[in-house]
Structures are given as structure tokens and as C-alpha cells.
Amino acid sequence: MTKDSGIPAAREPMSKQDTKLRVKNFDEVALGYSAHQAIKEASRCLQCEEPFCISGCPVNVDIPGFIELITEGDFEKAFYKIRETNGLPAICGRVCPQESQCEKLCVLGKRKEPVAIGRLERFVADYVLKKGTIKADDVAESNGQKVAIVGSGPAGLTTAWDLAKMGYKVTIFEGFHKPGGVLVYGIPEFRLPKAIVQQEIDSISRLGIQMKTNMVIGKVNTVDELLQNGFNAVFIGSGAGLPRFMHIPGENLNGVYSANEYLTRTNLMKAYLFPEYDTPIKSGPRVAVIGGGNVAMDSARTALRLGAEKVFNIYRRSRTEMPARVEEIENAQEEGIEFIFLSTPVRIIGDEEGWVKTIECVQMELGKPDRSGRRRPLPLLRSEYTIEVDTVIVAIGTDVNPIIPSTTTGLNRNQRGYIIASEATGQTSKQGVFAGGDIVTGSATVISAMGAGRKAALAIHKYLSDQRRKGR
Amino acid sequence: MAYISEKRELTPEIKQLVLSAPEIAQKVKPGQFVIVRCGEKGERIPLTVVEQDEEKGTLSIILQEVGNSTKKLGSLEKGEEITDIAGPLGNPSEVRNFGTVVCIGGGVGTAMVYPVAKALKGAGNRLVSIVGAKNRQLLILEEQMRKISDRLLVTTDDGSCGTHGFVTDALEKLIADGLNIDRVVAVGPVAMMSAVCRITEKQDIQTIVSLNPIMVDGTGMCGACRVTVAGETKFACIDGPEFDGHQVDFEELLRRQRMYLEEEKIALEKQNSE
Ligand SMILES: Cc1cc2nc3c(=O)[nH]c(=O)nc-3n(C[C@H](O)[C@H](O)[C@H](O)COP(=O)(O)OP(=O)(O)OC[C@H]3O[C@@H](n4cnc5c(N)ncnc54)[C@H](O)[C@@H]3O)c2cc1C
Ligand SMILES: Cc1cc2nc3c(=O)[nH]c(=O)nc-3n(C[C@H](O)[C@H](O)[C@H](O)COP(=O)(O)OP(=O)(O)OC[C@H]3O[C@@H](n4cnc5c(N)ncnc54)[C@H](O)[C@@H]3O)c2cc1C
Ligand code: FES
Numbered sequence: 001m002t003k004d005s006g007i008p009a010a011r012e013p014m015s016k017q018d019t020k021l022r023v024k025n026f027d028e029v030a031l032g033y034s035a036h037q038a039i040k041e042a043s044r045c046l047q048c049e050e051p052f053c054i055s056g057c058p059v060n061v062d063i064p065g066f067i068e069l070i071t072e073g074d075f076e077k078a079f080y081k082i083r084e085t086n087g088l089p090a091i092c093g094r095v096c097p098q099e100s101q102c103e104k105l106c107v108l109g110k111r112k113e114p115v116a117i118g119r120l121e122r123f124v125a126d127y128v129l130k131k132g133t134i135k136a137d138d139v140a141e142s143n144g145q146k147v148a149i150v151g152s153g154p155a156g157l158t159t160a161w162d163l164a165k166m167g168y169k170v171t172i173f174e175g176f177h178k179p180g181g182v183l184v185y186g187i188p189e190f191r192l193p194k195a196i197v198q199q200e201i202d203s204i205s206r207l208g209i210q211m212k213t214n215m216v217i218g219k220v221n222t223v224d225e226l227l228q229n230g231f232n233a234v235f236i237g238s239g240a241g242l243p244r245f246m247h248i249p250g251e252n253l254n255g256v257y258s259a260n261e262y263l264t265r266t267n268l269m270k271a272y273l274f275p276e277y278d279t280p281i282k283s284g285p286r287v288a289v290i291g292g293g294n295v296a297m298d299s300a301r302t303a304l305r306l307g308a309e310k311v312f313n314i315y316r317r318s319r320t321e322m323p324a325r326v327e328e329i330e331n332a333q334e335e336g337i338e339f340i341f342l343s344t345p346v347r348i349i350g351d352e353e354g355w356v357k358t359i360e361c362v363q364m365e366l367g368k369p370d371r372s373g374r375r376r377p378l379p380l381l382r383s384e385y386t387i388e389v390d391t392v393i394v395a396i397g398t399d400v401n402p403i404i405p406s407t408t409t410g411l412n413r414n415q416r417g418y419i420i421a422s423e424a425t426g427q428t429s430k431q432g433v434f435a436g437g438d439i440v441t442g443s444a445t446v447i448s449a450m451g452a453g454r455k456a457a458l459a460i461h462k463y464l465s466d467q468r469r470k471g472r
Numbered sequence: 473m474a475y476i477s478e479k480r481e482l483t484p485e486i487k488q489l490v491l492s493a494p495e496i497a498q499k500v501k502p503g504q505f506v507i508v509r510c511g512e513k514g515e516r517i518p519l520t521v522v523e524q525d526e527e528k529g530t531l532s533i534i535l536q537e538v539g540n541s542t543k544k545l546g547s548l549e550k551g552e553e554i555t556d557i558a559g560p561l562g563n564p565s566e567v568r569n570f571g572t573v574v575c576i577g578g579g580v581g582t583a584m585v586y587p588v589a590k591a592l593k594g595a596g597n598r599l600v601s602i603v604g605a606k607n608r609q610l611l612i613l614e615e616q617m618r619k620i621s622d623r624l625l626v627t628t629d630d631g632s633c634g635t636h637g638f639v640t641d642a643l644e645k646l647i648a649d650g651l652n653i654d655r656v657v658a659v660g661p662v663a664m665m666s667a668v669c670r671i672t673e674k675q676d677i678q679t680i681v682s683l684n685p686i687m688v689d690g691t692g693m694c695g696a697c698r699v700t701v702a703g704e705t706k707f708a709c710i711d712g713p714e715f716d717g718h719q720v721d722f723e724e725l726l727r728r729q730r731m732y733l734e735e736e737k738i739a740l741e742k743q744n745s746e
Contacts, residue, residue: 175691177509177516177556214558216691220495243695245705252698252705252724254731261694269515269688275742278515278540279688280735354727401692402710 003046009112012041014119023304023335026189026272038123042070044108045115052105053117058451059085063102063117070120079124087161088154088200088450090129091183093122094192096447097325129196134203140167145464148173148231150217150404153181154446155237155437157204158453164207166461173215178268181239185268188298190305218407223433232467233432233460236419237453240438241401245394246290250348255282255356259299259395266302284390285309288359290345291395292322297329299393300337311337312387316344316364316377342377346384348392358386398443418442426456434460474557477530479550482612485537486580487546494529496559502587503565503682503714507690509556510544517541518687520584521560534583534612540739561690562713569596571654574646576602576639576668578660582613584682585659593620600646604639608632640667653677658717662729666722673718681717683708685728700724
């Protein structure tokens with residue numbers, strides 16, 4: 001008899017909105033577990049004495065701990081167990097790539113399906129959010145020191161939350177009119193409802209954190225000025241930012257969007273509710289999305305919901321190399337997105353008025369592995385073909401936004417322009433300045449940004465404690 | 473939030489608002505703009521900062537009511553608030569002593585060229601200004617421009633004020649009269665900026681234009697504002713908004729500005745019906 005005998009091989013399925021209906025609305029696709037399902041799934045956990053799953057979590061949530069509380073039916077306690085180290089569980093339960101983190105290391109996963117940790121996390125978070133009563137966290141006595149956080153994405157929010165709990169006076173400066181970073185402007189409503197994001201942000205900023213929106217640091221104040229004007233330390237969590245284009249002919253035709261613009265118009269500015277909301281979007285009946293990551297999947301699925309009849313996803317490698325989460329690829333497939341692998345656009349052709357009409361692609365084959373370890377796509381001679389489309393969405397990644405790096409003195413950057421910061425502490429080349437999240441790693445994940453934020457908060461605490469000691 | 477401390481009607485369609493925005497007022501330089509948003513369902517639109525008062529913590533914007541958002545903004549009264557204002561955005565204008573500078577403003581573009589002209593005058597340039605409008609009623613900032621300029625030329629399309637004709641006619645006249653021009657700064661409708669550039673290119677006079685593509689964030693994040701300059705894609709909000717006019721693809725700019733014509737009409741109809 002092994003330890004896992006008697007445990008169902010398959011995890012408890014989570015119901016989803018019907019495919020036909022969901023492509024016509026922006027409501028959440030995945031519907032979450034019922035209490036009964038959650039307890040059933042939680043009972044699959046082996047409660048390992050030496051749990052590997054925890055080490056797969058960048059913020060080290062006590063996974064077996066919270067799961068055990070679910071089996072006992074104490075969902076609130078389970079929630080606060082997660083919240084010991086994770087301030088955004090309803091968000092993480094929805095968007096984390098658990099399959100490559102905690103769930104990947106789940107011992108049960110060796111022979112059966114791993115425990116659905118993410119779904120359980122989401123369940124307890126939703127349970128408490130629905131009741132509307134997140135207890136305020138304990139806050140240490142104020143130590144009088146001030147920390148400025150630049151950017152209110154997962155990295156900034158996490159750093160702010162941890163520091164506020166340690167007794168620092170924290171101010172978050174956010175360039176947009178709304179906090180949340182990619183959580184509000186990038187990831188679509190149907191995957192991550194904005195009301196939930198707002199609730200979790202509120203639960204964090206309640207700790208006396210001052211949230212200053214519309215503050216583009218580097219423009220209104222520089223990081224140097226923040227340090228001169230009374231902040232004892234600064235954390236930069238400004239994200240990756242600048243959309244990359246393909247630099248092919250026709251890329252500035254009307255109807256060509258960066259995924260950032262397409263998603264920002266839709267999510268942050270609510271263009272899907274135009275004209276109730278003022279911001280418009282032009283999304284045609286035939287849409288081509290270029291790229292193979294989460295951002296491409298989100299754009300393609302958004303296009304459907306904006307009324308597209310046909311959405312093509314054009315990716316230069318094959319399905320195996322797609323960086324998007326498996327679950328999202330499956331969702332996209334279910335919804336009828338047509339995948340075109342091993343293809344890359346070479347030019348976009350417009351009509352007489354300058355609107356996108358066709359996209360010309362060339363077929364690719366996979367050669368030897370490149371630096372990323374994935375096989376390098378190479379164009380096949382004379383394999384050009386065209387597809388009629390009205391809208392093109394370019395989702396091929398981002399570069400560094402220059403505003404902060406170019407206005408901060410003494411901040412070292414790597415060749416690609418990202419801020420160089422210690423992985424263990426977030427310390428940059430500039431004294432008192434720490435950084436983490438996408439601005440250091442390039443586009444990564446919500447949870448890795450949060451992990452970086454936690455480490456930076458600890459390092460900032462250590463740095464400022466030393467200063468206080470010296471000062472006395 | 474920014475509170476409106478003053479409102480002036482320059483013409484029935486062009487309004488000046490003085491806003492309390494102390495942090496931005498401290499920082500803004502000629503040529504920079506702000507992004508404002510009116511109401512929780514509002515869109516983000518860019519507007520140039522015309523003047524600021526660091527002590528009072530205010531700045532002034534001048535807007536022409538051309539559509540839904542500018543009309544909403546224009547209907548706000550003194551004492552009311554603008555939901556969001558972010559800035560200063562974009563790069564400041566290059567200000568130094570070039571020698572003789574001709575600053576050209578067309579329509580509401582006069583409001584955008586005014587702060588740059590003033591700074592150029594302050595830097596010791598000889599300043600010749602040309603302001604133009606469709607007619608006398610639409611002419612703005614004439615007095616202010618006169619005050620800072622060594623010489624001011626006014627043109628109206630219908631001849632109701634100043635010389636009958638376009639700002640480009642006045643510019644050609646200056647050139648024909650033998651004025652030695654070291655730099656031209658032109659802000660206004662795309663057609664005007666493009667026409668100015670065609671003239672100055674022949675004379676090899678460096679010409680700076682301030683581009684006004686559609687924007688969303690104004691911080692380099694979306695690429696809505698992309699323009700082609702010297703064959704390369706640039707983001708007007710972080711690489712501009714000022715560019716070497718001789719290198720700009722104006723046709724593309726004009727085309728991209730028209731991307732939402734249909735939606736603009738719908739939004740306006742909705743506003744009118746409310
Ligand atoms: C469409 C999309 C889908 C994604 N899906 C997933 C997913 O399913 N799972 C997952 O784990 N990850 C996903 N990611 C990646 C994930 O969202 C990011 O890795 C994560 O948000 C990075 O967090 P961050 O805090 O570093 O930066 P961001 O979330 O980018 O936040 C940075 C914030 O800083 C602000 N800012 C920038 N410059 C300034 C300035 N000068 N002054 C003031 N504020 C500034 C920005 O406005 C923004 O609010 C997705 C990303 C995108 C774009
Ligand atoms: C850097 C910059 C500075 C500007 N400064 C001024 C100024 O000082 N005074 C002034 O009156 N106008 C200025 N504009 C133009 C102003 O932003 C537009 O007139 C305004 O956005 C129109 O919005 P609307 O809803 O009223 O009109 P709409 O009916 O929506 O559009 C009318 C026209 O305005 C343009 N436009 C629409 N939406 C946007 C947008 N989000 N961003 C930019 N342009 C848009 C379009 O080309 C459209 O054809 C500036 C533009 C830029 C880019
Ligand atoms: S307005 Fe978004 S990048 Fe310029």
C-alpha cells in the first residue's frame with residue numbers, strides 16, 4: 001500500500017461558463033469550487049511532512065497548512081493562513097501558473113494529478129471576500145521612517161504591504177489613474193474580475209498606505225528627489241512597460257494595435273462598454289494576434305468578446321514552445337481561436353484608406369536551439385501566404401520604459417535596459433533604492449513580482465533598521 | 473483631482489481653464505503636456521500646459537471643443553473638479569539662443585506654441601510670431617503673443633483680422649522679404665504643419681513641429697501615439713511630442729488621427745442626447 005492509495009487520481013473539476021455563452025460576455029470564465037468540492041479536493045492532499053510544494057511558491061505559502069484547514073471546514077482560518085505571506089490570494093488563485101510552481105512539486109503529482117492548490121486558494125479567498133470582512137493585519141508601532149514605492153502592480157503592492165506591517169509610513173506612487181498595474185490594465189475581466197482586484201488592493205492599502213495615483217515618477221518627481229524630499233528608501237516596481245513591435249511594413253496602419261493598447265483600452269478604460277464609457281476601440285470581424293504568450297491568449301480571447309467572427313493566433317514556433325499557460329491555450333482553443341503555428345508576419349497590407357486589409361506571413365521551420373533553449377524558427381523560402389484581416393494585435397513582448405531609468409542617477413542597468421538588482425534583496429547600485437518585479441526580470445509572473453517585493457521589503461527593513469541604529 | 477480655479481471663454485469653442493495641480497506646476501516646462509480624464513467613465517486626453525504659477529500651484533490649459541471629451545471638459549465651471557490629471561508628460565522643448573526664431577500657431581495650436589515662444593524669447597532669440605485662425609472670432613492669445621514677440625503677424629482665412637490668407641503665406645512673405653530665419657517652430661493642424669515644413673525644407677530652415685496623435689497613457693506604455701519620423705517608429709509621448717518636421721510622415725499622422733471618426737460621432741450623439 002502506498003500513501004496515496006484510495007486518493008482519487010483526478011482532481012475535482014472546476015466548472016466553467018458555457019463556451020458558446022462566454023465568448024459573448026466579459027464575465028469570468030472559471031466559476032470556482034463549491035464548499036463541498038473544495039473539501040473533497042483538499043482531502044486529496046497527502047499532508048507531506050516535508051512538503052515540496054511550499055518551496056515552489058515564491059512567497060512560501062504554508063500550502064499543506066491551509067489545505068488542512070479546508071478539510072476541517074474552517075475556510076476563514078485557511079484564508080488567514082495564506083494571508084500570512086500572500087496579500088493577494090484571490091488574484092494568485094486565478095492567475096498563478098501553479099502547474100509550473102507549487103503543483104509541479106506536489107508529491108501526489110508523481111502518479112496522479114497534483115492537488116489543485118490554485119483552485120483551493122481561490123476558493124478560500126473568494127469565500128472571505130464574499131463575506132466582505134478581511135480582518136485588518138497587525139501593524140507594528142510606527143518607526144517614523146518613510147518609504148516610497150513606485151508602481152502599484154503586484155511587486156509594489158506586496159512591498160508596501162509588508163513594510164506597512166513593519167511600521168513604515170508607505171506611499172505608493174502610481175502613474176495611471178487606478179492602482180493594480182497589469183492586474184487592472186492587462187489581464188482581462190473574464191480571467192480576473194476587476195472588482196476582486198480592487199477588494200484585495202483595498203485590503204492592503206487599508207494599513208495606512210497612501211496611494212497617490214496620476215504620479216508618473218521621473219516626470220513629476222524623480223527617484224532622486226523622493227530621496228531628497230524625506231523618503232528614507234525607494235522601491236521601484238514599475239513593470240516592463242514598452243510594447244515591442246515587429247518593424248515590418250504596414251505596422252502603423254489603422255487597425256494595428258500593440259496588445260498593451262488593445263488590452264488597456266478594453267480593461268482599464270472599459271472600451272467594451274463604449275459608448276457608456278468614453279474610450280473607443282476598433283476591433284474588426286477578422287482579427288490576427290501575433291505571439292504565443294499569455295498576453296497573446298488574452299488578446300485573442302478579448303477580440304472574440306469584442307465581436308470578432310474569426311480570430312487567428314499566429315505564432316512563429318510550434319505549440320510545444322508556446323510560453324502561454326496550458327490552461328489558457330486550452331480555453332482559447334475551446335473558444336474557437338484558430339492557431340497558426342510556424343508562421344511569422346512579414347508585412348501588413350492596407351486598403352486605400354489606410355486600414356488593415358491583409359497580413360502576409362511566411363512559414364517557418366525549427367532549427368537548432370537558441371539561447372533560450374527553444375528551437376530557433378527560420379523562414380522557409382517562398383512560403384509566403386496571406387490572410388484577410390481587419391485588425392492586427394502585436395503581442396510579442398515588451399521592452400523597458402525609459403522614464404525611470406533615464407531620470408535616476410547611479411542606477412545600473414543590464415544590456416537590455418532592465419534595472420540590475422540583487423535577487424536576494426532587490427538592492428540596486430544606488431544606495432537606498434531597491435527594485436523588483438518585471439522592471440528587473442523582464443516580463444515574468446504576478447507571483448514572482450510578489451516574491452521580489454517580499455524580499456525587498458525585508459531588505460529595506462534591514463537597511464533602515466541599521467540606519468536607525470546608527471542614527472541613535 | 474484638480475480643482476478649476478478659473479475659467480475663461482476665449483471663443484465660444486475655445487476655453488481656458490486654470491487648474492490647481494501644485495506638483496505638476498512645479499515641474500512643467502514649455503512643450504510638455506498633461507493627460508486629463510473627466511468622470512469615472514471618461515477617456516484620457518492630452519492637453520498642453522500653456523502657463524503655470526508655481527507659487528499658487530496652478531497651471532492653465534486651453535482647449536478647443538472638438539468632440540465628446542473636450543466638450544465635457546469645456547462645460548465644467550469654476551469650482552468644479554477634473555477627475556484625473558497626470559503630468560508633466562513628454563519632453564520639454566529645446567530652448568536656447570538660436571538667433572532668429574519664427575513661431576507659428578494655427579488655431580488652438582497658438583496655445584501650444586505660446587509657452588515655447590515665450591521661453592525662446594527669454595533665451596535671447598529674436599522672436600517673430602505668426603498666428604492664424606479661420607476668422608477673427610477664433611483667434612486666440614493675440615495680445616499675449618504680441619507682448620512677447622519682436623514682431624507679430626496675424627492671418628485669417630477670411631481676412632476678418634490681420635492679413636487675408638494662411639500662416640504659410642505670412643511665412644513665405646517673411647522669407648521673400650529676406651528675413652534670415654534660424655529656426656521655425658510650428659504647432660497647429662497637421663495640414664498646416666506639413667505645409668510649413670514643405671516651405672522651410674526648400675530653404676533648409678530647421679523646423680520643429682509638435683505632433684498630436686491619439687494617446688492613451690501618455691507614458692510609453694501603449695504605442696497608440698506612434699508616428700513615423702525619419703523612417704522610424706517613434707512614440708510621440710516619450711520621444712516627442714516635438715520632432716524635426718522635415719522627417720515626419722504627416723500623411724500617416726493624419727490617417728491615424730482619423731481612426732475613431734465613427735466612434736467619435738457616436739459619443740457626441742450620446743452626449744447631445746443626454
Ligand atoms: C496581458 C497579460 C497577461 C498576463 N497574465 C499573467 C498570468 O496569467 N499569470 C501571471 O502570473 N502573470 C501574468 N502576466 C504577467 C504579470 O502580470 C506581470 O509579470 C506582473 O504584473 C509584474 O508585476 P510588476 O509589479 O513588476 O509590474 P506591473 O504589474 O507592470 O505594474 C507596474 C506599475 O507601475 C506603474 N508605473 C510604471 N512606470 C511608472 C512611473 N514612472 N511612475 C509611477 N508608476 C509607474 C505602472 O503604471 C503599473 O501600474 C500577464 C501580463 C500581461 C500583460
Ligand atoms: C501632445 C498633445 C497635446 C495637445 N494639446 C492640446 C491643447 O493644448 N489644446 C487642445 O484643444 N487640444 C490639444 N490636443 C488635442 C486633444 O487632445 C484632442 O483634441 C482631444 O483628445 C479630442 O478629444 P474629443 O473627445 O473632444 O474629440 P474626439 O471627437 O474624440 O476627437 C477629435 C479629434 O481629436 C483627436 N483625438 C481623439 N481622442 C484623442 C486622444 N485620446 N488623444 C489625442 N487626440 C485625440 C482625434 O484625432 C480626433 O480626430 C493635444 C494633443 C496631443 C497629442
Ligand atoms: S500614448 Fe501610449 S505610448 Fe504614447
